[in-house]
Amino acid sequence: MTKRKITELAAVIRSKNAGPYQLTFDFIFKSDEIYQKVKESNVITPELIARLYNIPIKNVISVINYDPARAIKATIVRPRPSGALGETDVYGAQQHAPLLDIEIPWEE
Numbered sequence: 001m002t003k004r005k006i007t008e009l010a011a012v013i014r015s016k017n018a019g020p021y022q023l024t025f026d027f028i029f030k031s032d033e034i035y036q037k038v039k040e041s042n043v044i045t046p047e048l049i050a051r052l053y054n055i056p057i058k059n060v061i062s063v064i065n066y067d068p069a070r071a072i073k074a075t076i077v078r079p080r081p082s083g084a085l086g087e088t089d090v091y092g093a094q095q096h097a098p099l100l101d102i103e104i105p106w107e108e
Contacts, residue, residue, distance in 0.1 A: 001105050001106065001107055002105075002106050002107075002108075003103040003104060003105055003106060004103065004104050004106040005100075005101070005102070005103055005104075006027065006038075006099065006100065006101075006102040006103070006104060007100055009029060009030065009034050009038060009104060010027045010028060010029050010030065011028050011029065011030045012026060012027070012028040013025075013026070013027055013028075013096055013099055013100065014026050014093070014096055015092050015093060015094070015095035015096035015099075016091065016092050016093055017078075017082055017091055017092040018075055018092075019082075020078070020081045020082040020083065021077065021078055021081050021082075022061060022075055022076065022077060022078055023075070023076050023077075023078050023092045023095055024073060024074065024075045024076075024092075025049070025073065025074045025075075025076075025095075025096055025099060026071055026072075026073050027044065027071060027072045027073075027099070028069060028070060028071045029070045029071070030070075031070070032070055034070075035067075035070035035071075037104070037106070038072070038104050039065050039072065041104050041105055043102065043103075043104050043105070044063060044072050044074065044102065045063060046060040046062075046063050046074075048102070049063060049074045049076060052098040052099065052102075053076060053098060055076060055077070055079070059076055059077040060074065060075075060076050061075040061076060061077065062074065062075050063075075078092070
């Protein structure tokens with residue numbers, strides 16, 4: 001079985017604020033078939049998000065599959081509130097980089 005990078009499979013990978021105390025990450029896939037394969041792989045889990053962001057699992061609020069949008073959404077507690085002293089990304093739009101190296105097991 002081969003692996004494919006998430007960047008090959010998703011049309012959109014982004015991060016953004018979900019209020020001042022949370023960040024949310026969206027994976028929106030190119031097709032229903034790709035979305036179903038990624039969802040069924042069970043690779044994108046709270047444990048993976050916690051490991052990628054070096055946070056306790058309790059700080060991963062949710063990882064949900066949203067079939068109507070062919071999307072997977074993960075939400076975490078922000079390490080620092082938006083706009084707090086020392087916080088470097090007020091909008092949360094630059095926090096998705098750790099997600100870009102995810103690999104999904106793939107059978108053609």
